[in-house]
Amino acid sequence: MLYYLFQFLDAQFDIPGAGVFQYISFRAAMSIITSLVISMLIGKRIIQYLQLKQVGEIIRDLDLEGQMKKKGTPTMGGIIILASIIIPVLLFARLDNIYVILMLVSTVWLGAIGFADDYIKVFKKNKEGLAGRFKVLGQVGLGIIVGATLYMNDSVLVKNRISVGGETVEVSVNGEMTEMTTAPEFSEADHTLITTIPFVKNNEFDYASLLFFMGDKAKDWGWLVFIPIVIFIVTAVSNGANLTDGLDGLATGTSAIIGVTLALLAWVSGNIIFADYLNIMYIPGSGELVVYIAAFVGACVGFLWYNQYPAQVFMGDTGSLALGGIIAVFAIMIRKELLIPILCGIFLAENLSVMAQVSYFKFQKRRRGIEYAQANRLFRMAPLHHHFQKLGMHEVKIVGRFWIVGIMLAVLTVVTLKLR
Numbered sequence: 001m002l003y004y005l006f007q008f009l010d011a012q013f014d015i016p017g018a019g020v021f022q023y024i025s026f027r028a029a030m031s032i033i034t035s036l037v038i039s040m041l042i043g044k045r046i047i048q049y050l051q052l053k054q055v056g057e058i059i060r061d062l063d064l065e066g067q068m069k070k071k072g073t074p075t076m077g078g079i080i081i082l083a084s085i086i087i088p089v090l091l092f093a094r095l096d097n098i099y100v101i102l103m104l105v106s107t108v109w110l111g112a113i114g115f116a117d118d119y120i121k122v123f124k125k126n127k128e129g130l131a132g133r134f135k136v137l138g139q140v141g142l143g144i145i146v147g148a149t150l151y152m153n154d155s156v157l158v159k160n161r162i163s164v165g166g167e168t169v170e171v172s173v174n175g176e177m178t179e180m181t182t183a184p185e186f187s188e189a190d191h192t193l194i195t196t197i198p199f200v201k202n203n204e205f206d207y208a209s210l211l212f213f214m215g216d217k218a219k220d221w222g223w224l225v226f227i228p229i230v231i232f233i234v235t236a237v238s239n240g241a242n243l244t245d246g247l248d249g250l251a252t253g254t255s256a257i258i259g260v261t262l263a264l265l266a267w268v269s270g271n272i273i274f275a276d277y278l279n280i281m282y283i284p285g286s287g288e289l290v291v292y293i294a295a296f297v298g299a300c301v302g303f304l305w306y307n308q309y310p311a312q313v314f315m316g317d318t319g320s321l322a323l324g325g326i327i328a329v330f331a332i333m334i335r336k337e338l339l340i341p342i343l344c345g346i347f348l349a350e351n352l353s354v355m356a357q358v359s360y361f362k363f364q365k366r367r368r369g370i371e372y373a374q375a376n377r378l379f380r381m382a383p384l385h386h387h388f389q390k391l392g393m394h395e396v397k398i399v400g401r402f403w404i405v406g407i408m409l410a411v412l413t414v415v416t417l418k419l420r
Contacts, residue, residue, distance in 0.1 A: 002091050003027065024270075027092040028263075028290045032298035034091065039084040039302025043077075047306060047313045050074035073311060076118045077303065078319025082111045084299035085292075085326075093291040098155045099333050102146060103292045103326065109145075110238060110325035113138040114317035129317070139238055139325070143231030146329050150230070151193070151223045158192055158335070159272075159282040193222045194281065195335045198342065198416040204281065205338075233337055234328045240347030241324025242317060243354060243383045247395045248309040250385060254346050254406045255323045256300035261343055261410040262330050263293040268417070269334045278417050286334050296326060309396050343413040346406050350383040357382035 003021050010018035020026050051074050085107055093100045117130035150156050193207040207229065208222030245251035268274040270287025303319070306312045315323075327344065331337045341348055357378050364373035380390030388398045 001095070003094055021092075024287050024290055028294040031088040031092045031291050032294040034088040035084045035295040035298025036302045038087055039080055039299055040305060042083060043080045043302065043306050043313075046077065046080055047074050050076060050313065070311070070314075073314055075122060075314040075316040076115070076318050077307065077313035078111065078114060078118075078315040078317070078322060080306075080313075081299045081303050081315060081319045082107060082322060084302055085295045088295040088298070089292050092295075094288050097285055097288040098149070098153050099286055099289050100292055102149055102333065103289065103329065106142060106146065106325055106329045107322055109138070109142050110322040111318055114319065114321035117317040117321075135321070136235060139235040139321075140231050142325065142329075143234040144227060146234065146332065147223070147227035147230035150333070151226055154191065155285065156191060157284055158194060159275075159284065193219075193226050195338060196280065198339055198413075199419060229337075230332055233332060233340065234325055236351065237328035237340060237344055237347060238321050238324035240344065240351045241327070242320040243350040244347055244385070245315060245320040246383060247385050247389075247399050248311040249304055249307050250399045250402055251320055251323065252300050252304045252307050252315065253399065253403050255327065256297055256304065257403065257406040257410050258327055258343055259293055259297040259300060261413055262327065262334070262336075263290055263297065264414060265336050265339075265417075266290050266293060266330070266334050269336075280417060281335060283334060289330065289333065293330060309399070339413050339416060342409055342416070345409040346402055350385070353379060353384035353387070354382045 006015075006018045006021040009015045010021075086104065089100065089104060095101070113130070113135060117135065120126050121129040194204045195207065197203045197205045206222075207226045208218045210225050211218040211221055214221060241251055241255065244254060266286055266289040268278055269280065269283045270285070270289070272282050275282035300323075303315065307315065324347065328337070328340070331340055331343070336343075360378040361373050364376060379387040381387055385395075385398055385402065389395060
């Protein structure tokens, strides 16, 4: 909103400094500051309100150190995160940008699903919460909306580099020879389903190529591959973040690290100069996503003020489902979704640990009986962070080490831009 206000003031009254709102860097900085301020200001009030309403976490006794001390800690704190994202974006982002619109829809959509789950658990006293099939149905629905929009919307375009800029050439100007530096040359903006493959020299992949057997019609039917992949990514990452939210500050800090990395990837993808230097696709309009992801990082860091050990509030599914879905949709928009297994390695490990634990238990149960299966589990407990708790490691150390691994994975993700 402020973008349009100051654009009007600059055009009509030429007010000094009003033009600074045209710069994405300035609006991103204001977005993260505003997000931090909002989370700090409203966070304590919301926690007090949740305590007053006795909106406490229902804790199952899993025989984990310090676990039962968390009983009654206010949950549904994801409201703080959602407010700290949405308000700055509405203030500083361009609301006519299709990418920003989709991110706002994704934030509200998944936040609403998580809120419904927490509401049933806390207010209806049903520890099972929202039925799993409804959660998945909501995630699938969002995947369809995102996939279909990216496929059909005419504003979703990509430019590929044709020639390298920076070369010095001699040209004739008014009959005299002079040296000039060439600018990078990009193709015409194209509506395509190409994405980025890490560690590959010509690191572009077209989803439509998977339908090679359809010949010339492959491009027209590329959505048959693209939309299911979007659905899978949104569902997997959203659930991965949800599983990771089991220790104080773990999901929040990990998401903040991922958010900073995505901000960098969006910045270079939406800037034609950096896109040329890194030899990556240029995505017109995607630079505006930096304003959104700045608010996301600010919201995570601000929430961490109250969520670090010992946590004063838990985000609940209201926050965790939204965080994972936001990360997934954002990565898809900047054509970096195939980097998710690296960037979101913590979420992936948590997901895989649960899948492996369940599969191994069922296998041993069929082969050797339930008593043997219960006594010989693959992990002491799943998700993975609980396994380390069972080994006697304090949760502060677990969270700290997971953050370190997350930073290493973030650096590796950035390195893939040049490591081919």
